[in-house]
Amino acid sequence: MPGAASAYTGGKHPGAKVPCHFCPIQGIRILDTSNLSFYLPLQRPPGYRPSQFTIDDLPLRTPRQYLSQARQVDLAPTVKRQGQLSKRYGINYTPIMSKAPGVTLPFSSPFDFMHMLENTCSNYVGHICGEFKGLDAGRESYILPPAIWKEIGRATTNATSTIPSVFGRRILDVSKERTFFTCESYLVWCTLYAPILLRNRFSRPKYYAHWMLFVSIINRCICFRTTKAERDQLRVDIKKWYQEYEE
Incomplete structure (x- = not known):
């Protein structure tokens, strides 16, 4: 949840476009409204692009992939590019917890x-x-x-x-x-x-x-x-x- 995401995984909050630090699922916004929140229906309503995932196919991120994406965000050449990558991956930065012995991200930070x-x-x-x-x-x-x-x-x-x-x-x-x-x-x-x-x-x-x-x-x-x-x-x-x- 928000505290764990920020402190332990460097990830986004639950309302982000990519809110899950375990899988790469992407949220959608409600069309034709000013609501900025993202939602995660696997079965998309009419008018939306079909989801690339199903309940039987939610691929997990690997620790290597997660840290690689976090590093890309850290090393982005500009603030704009950093924001784009952060939104794409659902990761704000490489968390300091990744340096702790015995910690394997994202799996060492389970859901609340x-x-x-x-x-x-x-x-x-x-x-x-x-x-x-x-x-x-x-x-x-x-x-x-x-x-x-x-x-x-x-x-x-x-x-x-x-x-x-x-x-x-x-x-x-x-x-x-x-x-x-x-x-x-x-x-x-x-x-x-x-x-x-x-x-x-x-x-x-x-x-x-x-x-x-x-x-x-x-x-x-x-x-x-x-x-x-x-x-x-x-x-x-x-x-x-x-x-x-x-x-």
């Missing part, structure tokens, strides 16, 4: 899973309650009616009165108090509350199945023990969930 989890959970909840960046459901029908969403919020607060604190902090009304949700709040609500509160709420069973796949992925990602076979299946399920999410 906590915030990745929090952002995905909050975005997902925003989708199903119809409050995600002004977007509607498109060709699908996964948005829960306001009356049902308010009922889910009331059930959330009512349930906290009888759930032991050992399972996590007290959860506020998810329908109107998400501003105060922390990563832990989202984790507890998504994995412990939502499987019950969202059951039989959607217009089609596939939306609940998609949510439960997400919950399963979270639970397996935070397991203390895992086998190679389980990790292989986890990769398959993450790809499946991501493709369904983009649809």
